[in-house]
Amino acid sequence: MSEEKLMSKKKPAYPVHKKLDAYLDRYNRKIEIPIFYEDLLRFSGSVVVYDADGEDTLWVRVYYSDSDRKEIDMSLKQVYSILHSDGSNRILEYLNVDAVDFCTFGNSKPFRIKVRNILNDNYTYFYVKKTDASRIYGLELEHMLSPYNLNFLVYKDTLIEEHIAGIPGDVFIKDMLPKCTESEKAQLAKEFVKFNERCMIRLLGDMRSYNYVIVPVHDFDHVVYKIRAIDFDQQSFEGKLKVYRPQFFKENYKMVELVRDKLLKSSVDQYKIEERSIVAKRILSSGNRIRRLISAVKPDTISLPENIERLKLEIYELTKDMDFKKSTTMGEVLSLALDFVKRNYEDVSMKQIMEKKF
Structure with a gap:
């Protein structure tokens, strides 16, 4: 069976309703963050990201005006601290946002954020996406029913997901x-x-x-x-x-x-x-x-x-x-x-x- 016949053309994003919102709040998935998905759409330009073999990865690296970049970088570092640490500002001076990439392929159109520790050059990624109730159910079921735990945050219309290495x-x-x-x-x-x-x-x-x-x-x-x-x-x-x-x-x-x-x-x-x-x-x-x-x-x-x-x-x-x-x-x-x-x-x-x- 061909892929086109197997899958629907496009899946809509579904809003988070009251009962799911209360669930997220109860299990510490709902945490206030300083930046939203829509804020990252304010980029002023982009360049194609190629892999080591020179192939198009379907991601573009975006850049922002000087006035926006400073605020966005600080907000993204705060999101990293909330996702991976205690949410305080103590670690922010040791972090650098190396790249913000945007993917137009697929339904979710995510942003991929590369954050580097400037003391040792270790880096990791996280993703900023639009909130979608079915995706949230998927993340929670993976967290509970697979061998793996997942770390993610939801705030209003923005979903933050940790990177899954592999x-x-x-x-x-x-x-x-x-x-x-x-x-x-x-x-x-x-x-x-x-x-x-x-x-x-x-x-x-x-x-x-x-x-x-x-x-x-x-x-x-x-x-x-x-x-x-x-x-x-x-x-x-x-x-x-x-x-x-x-x-x-x-x-x-x-x-x-x-x-x-x-x-x-x-x-x-x-x-x-x-x-x-x-x-x-x-x-x-x-x-x-x-x-x-x-x-x-x-x-x-x-x-x-x-x-x-x-x-x-x-x-x-x-x-x-x-x-x-x-x-x-x-x-x-x-x-x-x-x-x-x-x-x-x-x-x-x-x-x-x-x-x-x-």
Whole structure:
């Protein structure tokens, strides 16, 4: 299936409503910041950013008038302090804003800020985006249901996201995958199966290779590769279930090939069960936090009526759970999907307990 038919043309940004706003406030995601997304749009010019091979990165480096630059730099350093430190001004004199880049590709049109510590030249990035409720739900679900914690802030119409380090999936597949050992390829295949399952369970869509990163973790005698999502724009929006399964994007064909070549079907099934069980355990351990998030998303508008109708029927065909047919919002579909995974895990666990007891 082609990418154009798989994905909708454009996803709208959805506002943060009262219940989600209260949730963000409760869990310290809502913090006042000194600059907004709209302020960064006041740039007076830009130049194209090329990569090491001279290819267009689809980012442009923007610059501001002298009168704006000083104020913007100071505000961005304060945002860095709020995001990564205690929010005080003590560290500002040691920081420098090296670059402000703007991306016109995709829905979110983010700004990427490069901040450097002038004492040791260490640098990091963060992103400034327009607030979008579905993206916020995606970030929170990643924080709770994946192996990784996420740091982000929301204030009015501006979203600040920390940078997720790793090798972009498309770059890794093109340049590094061919050099991997056979055992590394088998391990990557396992990780892709688990990543694919995790995305489907929590309805995170559009995981084309440039929307996730490969993270090499050096163990004592080998390298283990992990896969992390970096774009949460397509959380619970699309109506086609295939959009929530990375295996169906042509950009991931090489990863699908790895799975086919390196894993037996029984191994694939085993890794899927493992991932479902891990996600179920995270749902249970998240307790009130995930319950409050689901309470906010269930009545919220984060998709189109035709998408909701199609997705709930496709998931019903997969699960045969009649509750999906009764759902009226995308938040209800998401809630049922997570509850389905949790119930199955609890049923299996109870069965095992009873078998041991008798």
